[in-house]
Amino acid sequence: MNIPNSSTAPNAGEYAGDEVSAIVLDPGYSTTRAGFAGEDVPKSVCPSFYGQIDKDSSSHYLFGENAIHDPLGNLQIKNPWGSDGIVENWDTATKVWEYAITSRLTGSRPSHPAKNGLNDANTNGNGESVDVDMEGLENLENTEKPLGDSPLLMTEPGWNSVKAREKYIEIAMEEWGTPAFYVQKTGVLAAFASGKASGIVIDVGASHTSITPVLDGMVLRKGVQKSPLAGNFVSNQIRLIFKQAQPEIPLTPHYLVKSKTQVDAGTPAQATYRTYDIPPLDSFRRNEEERVLTEFKESVVEVWSGNGRFSNAANEEMAARLPGRPFEMPDGWNQLFGAERYRAAEGLFDAGAALHDADNPKPKDEHTIPRLIQAAVQQVDADQRPLLLSNIVVTGGSTLLYKFNERLNNELNVIYPSTRNKLIAPGPLVERKYAAWIGGSILASLGSFHQLWISRKEYEEHGTNIVEKRCR
Amino acid sequence: MASGRDVREMLGLPGFDGPKTAPAAKRSKAAVPGKKIQGVAREVAALYGERPPPVAVYEEKKSYRAKRQSTGPAKKWVLQPFTNQARSDGLVLKHWRRKPTSLPTAQSGEDIAIDEPNSGENTDVYIEDSGEFLRYAVQPDMPTFSDEEYNMHLRSDDWSREETDYLFQMISDFAYRWPVVWDRYEYKPSSNSHLSTAQDVPDMENPLATMPYAPSKSRSVEDLKARFYDISAKLMKLRIPEVQMDADQYATYEILTKFDPVLERNRKNLAAALMNRNMDEVKEEEFLLAELQRINMAANRLDAEREELRSRLEAPVPNTQVSAGLASFTSSTALAQLFSQLFQQDRSKKRAAGGGGGGGAGPGRLSLSAADHLTNTPTSTSHGGALSGVNRRQSLAQPAIQTPVRHLSPNAELRYNVSTHERLTSGITFGADKLLKMRQAKSNVQTQKIGQALAQLGIADIISIPTARVGDAFESLITKVSKLLDVRKVREKEEGECRVLEAMKARRMSEIQGDDDDDDDDNRTRREIQDSQERESPSGNGEDDDDADADADADGDADGDVDVDAEGEEEEDEDAEGEDVESQMQQSTRQASEAMSTRATSTGHKRSASVLSQTSTKSNKRARK
Ligand SMILES: Nc1ncnc2c1ncn2[C@@H]1O[C@H](COP(=O)(O)OP(=O)(O)OP(=O)(O)O)[C@@H](O)[C@H]1O
Numbered sequence A: 001m002n003i004p005n006s007s008t009a010p011n012a013g014e015y016a017g018d019e020v021s022a023i024v025l026d027p028g029y030s031t032t033r034a035g036f037a038g039e040d041v042p043k044s045v046c047p048s049f050y051g052q053i054d055k056d057s058s059s060h061y062l063f064g065e066n067a068i069h070d071p072l073g074n075l076q077i078k079n080p081w082g083s084d085g086i087v088e089n090w091d092t093a094t095k096v097w098e099y100a101i102t103s104r105l106t107g108s109r110p111s112h113p114a115k116n117g118l119n120d121a122n123t124n125g126n127g128e129s130v131d132v133d134m135e136g137l138e139n140l141e142n143t144e145k146p147l148g149d150s151p152l153l154m155t156e157p158g159w160n161s162v163k164a165r166e167k168y169i170e171i172a173m174e175e176w177g178t179p180a181f182y183v184q185k186t187g188v189l190a191a192f193a194s195g196k197a198s199g200i201v202i203d204v205g206a207s208h209t210s211i212t213p214v215l216d217g218m219v220l221r222k223g224v225q226k227s228p229l230a231g232n233f234v235s236n237q238i239r240l241i242f243k244q245a246q247p248e249i250p251l252t253p254h255y256l257v258k259s260k261t262q263v264d265a266g267t268p269a270q271a272t273y274r275t276y277d278i279p280p281l282d283s284f285r286r287n288e289e290e291r292v293l294t295e296f297k298e299s300v301v302e303v304w305s306g307n308g309r310f311s312n313a314a315n316e317e318m319a320a321r322l323p324g325r326p327f328e329m330p331d332g333w334n335q336l337f338g339a340e341r342y343r344a345a346e347g348l349f350d351a352g353a354a355l356h357d358a359d360n361p362k363p364k365d366e367h368t369i370p371r372l373i374q375a376a377v378q379q380v381d382a383d384q385r386p387l388l389l390s391n392i393v394v395t396g397g398s399t400l401l402y403k404f405n406e407r408l409n410n411e412l413n414v415i416y417p418s419t420r421n422k423l424i425a426p427g428p429l430v431e432r433k434y435a436a437w438i439g440g441s442i443l444a445s446l447g448s449f450h451q452l453w454i455s456r457k458e459y460e461e462h463g464t465n466i467v468e469k470r471c472r
Numbered sequence B: 001m002a003s004g005r006d007v008r009e010m011l012g013l014p015g016f017d018g019p020k021t022a023p024a025a026k027r028s029k030a031a032v033p034g035k036k037i038q039g040v041a042r043e044v045a046a047l048y049g050e051r052p053p054p055v056a057v058y059e060e061k062k063s064y065r066a067k068r069q070s071t072g073p074a075k076k077w078v079l080q081p082f083t084n085q086a087r088s089d090g091l092v093l094k095h096w097r098r099k100p101t102s103l104p105t106a107q108s109g110e111d112i113a114i115d116e117p118n119s120g121e122n123t124d125v126y127i128e129d130s131g132e133f134l135r136y137a138v139q140p141d142m143p144t145f146s147d148e149e150y151n152m153h154l155r156s157d158d159w160s161r162e163e164t165d166y167l168f169q170m171i172s173d174f175a176y177r178w179p180v181v182w183d184r185y186e187y188k189p190s191s192n193s194h195l196s197t198a199q200d201v202p203d204m205e206n207p208l209a210t211m212p213y214a215p216s217k218s219r220s221v222e223d224l225k226a227r228f229y230d231i232s233a234k235l236m237k238l239r240i241p242e243v244q245m246d247a248d249q250y251a252t253y254e255i256l257t258k259f260d261p262v263l264e265r266n267r268k269n270l271a272a273a274l275m276n277r278n279m280d281e282v283k284e285e286e287f288l289l290a291e292l293q294r295i296n297m298a299a300n301r302l303d304a305e306r307e308e309l310r311s312r313l314e315a316p317v318p319n320t321q322v323s324a325g326l327a328s329f330t331s332s333t334a335l336a337q338l339f340s341q342l343f344q345q346d347r348s349k350k351r352a353a354g355g356g357g358g359g360g361a362g363p364g365r366l367s368l369s370a371a372d373h374l375t376n377t378p379t380s381t382s383h384g385g386a387l388s389g390v391n392r393r394q395s396l397a398q399p400a401i402q403t404p405v406r407h408l409s410p411n412a413e414l415r416y417n418v419s420t421h422e423r424l425t426s427g428i429t430f431g432a433d434k435l436l437k438m439r440q441a442k443s444n445v446q447t448q449k450i451g452q453a454l455a456q457l458g459i460a461d462i463i464s465i466p467t468a469r470v471g472d473a474f475e476s477l478i479t480k481v482s483k484l485l486d487v488r489k490v491r492e493k494e495e496g497e498c499r500v501l502e503a504m505k506a507r508r509m510s511e512i513q514g515d516d517d518d519d520d521d522d523n524r525t526r527r528e529i530q531d532s533q534e535r536e537s538p539s540g541n542g543e544d545d546d547d548a549d550a551d552a553d554a555d556g557d558a559d560g561d562v563d564v565d566a567e568g569e570e571e572e573d574e575d576a577e578g579e580d581v582e583s584q585m586q587q588s589t590r591q592a593s594e595a596m597s598t599r600a601t602s603t604g605h606k607r608s609a610s611v612l613s614q615t616s617t618k619s620n621k622r623a624r625k
């Protein structure tokens, strides 16, 4: 009668779903994603950057998209993540994450339905409206903590330290008061989001690129590889391109421009600029520039996907003949970008082709994506390699670079010509960017998963190191 | 519209007829697609046009959802707390459930009471005990052993008890996922003999410094497996003696004991090497595979064609093997049959096509017999004049086809066994069949005689490599043999006649004279005969022996030559005999004038035959040399 296919929802018993209104938190360097398990998109996506204004020996913090782009005096923009891909500043990280959860998800605690005035009209109602029985909701102690009655599933990078994991559970239990907690690697969850229990996950985010071999839902730790060549690296390459251009291309973020006028391509901008009495600090400007650069990445940067590497003389010539792409800066300056646009992301695959200067050292060859994959596969049992290579899951915001997958595919087929290499890259932008969160959403809504939660009782019994034993 | 038409009809207006038929036709046409496609919107179905898609891409029985029936008040949902039976800590989580109708109403009455802030102490809240997902809480089956057992049987030089326990713990933790076990295997021997899991604790303080410990002996997957399988096998044997194991158990036991880490490691190395091949090697393999496939396909096609041919011939289907299929066509008769059938088909086809071209070359003229093709040799022409006639006619009917021929030097022709023919017959003949055919004469007796002669010469029934040259030699040999046989026949006849005449003469003599003179005369002639035999035969023999020797010396493949020579010798003998007979006759037939004519012709014949054969043997020998 009801033929199961991709468009009909399976029965609850079939997918073992059992939603316990768990919250999934996927913190990343550029954004922090949070939402209820069982939903398909994180409801709350907040920047991981936060604003800080130091005023006479005390600091004032600002969180959220609206606050951090407001050019306040002495505002500096910071990020709690360290350069090694592990949280560095735990206090602010906690605050950023808490903001991501409370701003959209839990919010203020609901008042009792009998008193909140919403149900007044219902006294003589006809019973059509779904009447939620609130008795269960009020049964547990009404904590002031943000996660009083939601289990929390967090994601962590594959190389997270034991100390960091223990800090995670400590924050969740002590500060947010969650009844149950679990932490899972982003790689595993990204694979789950694509419906794979085994595979190699290539995650090119903002601060780090990581390769995670996953077997039956478990990370093969020896194979986990990471490198700092990711979205931020591409941004820095673009900055270098701008700087090394003749003449230098000015990079003026939006907040400095009051109004602009149309100018011809390549001619200096004619805009009126804003000035501030107490200007925000440099880090603010840098973050604002980053927005422009992301825009540039989205619309201009392209990964060379022709034969071989871009640095071949023939390829550069060919690229120069291809039509360029226009880009306009916030101040009206605009130009057609030809072969340069291939240069920005080439460093991800070919360290030799990366631009460099004093501040941006030449990337290491073993940090390029093909070498990382090779290193990861090398660390896996020989029998599992073909299986993993036939399930290569691609995720992370920077994989949205135009033609990224084609190039990756080419590179893979060069390294492993004899295996069947299959890239699994979800088409929709949301699924690509939020794959780890979506995988967590799937996992936390499974009835069979509820055996795995670390409960408050267990935490109190065993202390923080229980996370090492349970979340393997 | 309908009403408008009605009005027009009533008024009998013109233009009524036209529109009437058109919509009718239209409607009928619209009705032709017939059964309305279910489950597809009318607009979408219209887009299908005449040809609906071959596969229905819609659900069969989809229709509008039934109107929601309001059956009483809305069902209530509750955020139901539950405990999971798979957990031991009694964690209470909450999920949405339909509010059970059978719930005691007293509970709902309690609603207000629960509202108090201290509701956490409320113990009489219904907590569901959910065992729904209990079946997913599976523990892997692990072999267990006691301390005594370990000390008695399971000790190993390479493995401490502690590490063995750690290994078992890991295997159970990761449910036999060996790659994961190996990946996570980080055994660090503890200074104090605590359980290995407990000593992870100091490590926690300093997560990044995993190195201060000396790296433990690195174990490969094979090492881990070998240890575990070894223990499992030993335990299994302890629990169930080998003889009492059932088939399954024994199979498992075998697998456990047969595990060879070295072999496994080699296999993995090979697998890794296979994966790490470079592009060229992979290309080559692909190329070879493609080639193999091509060959296979060609072979299949060939098989299929043969199969078809065989089924056309309505031959009893032989077994499907190619070789066997071919074998059924190795005999000449089968091939001849095949040929004639094919030819017949071909002819009927031609006839059906109208035979437009050659008016003179009617189908009747082309009526070749299979034998004609297969025995297209001079021997056959000498055997039957009729056949040669047919041949001639055929050659007349088929004008020589001019094809550009690349000429080889005679040397090369010889080397590559290339031969040019004036006229080619269609179809394939086997050299062996040709030879076989040559052995056969018209009468069975003759055939037998030829066979005997050949056997005497030591020529095998089947000559292994029947090349054209061998064929030629054989042919000349056969010619000679048959001639000799003819000669022998004539001789026998003559001898018979002689005997008869002699008997007649003797009788007449006895009738006329009846005294000793005759006897003397008779004796004398007898002696003469013997003399002449003695006189002549040694010389003949000697000559031929020389020849034979020379031949044998000259070339290694002496067999054929010697045979031929021997034959020549025989021939010579016969000659000698013939002369004897002749001389005898010359003496004896002075009186019998009647028989003279026949004798003369027969001798003449004999002479010429012997000369001919002699020259031919000589030339043959020369050719061979
Ligand atoms: N359409 C796009 N094209 C190119 N780059 C993009 C695009 N969209 C986002 N990015 C880049 O992707 C990065 C963010 O990706 P993502 O959200 O996966 O990172 P993250 O998970 O927050 O960081 P990390 O994984 O390093 O902790 C940013 O550097 C951003 O510039």
Ligand SMILES: [Mg+2]
Pocket: A028, A029, A186, A203, A205, A206, A396
């Ligand atoms: Mg990420």
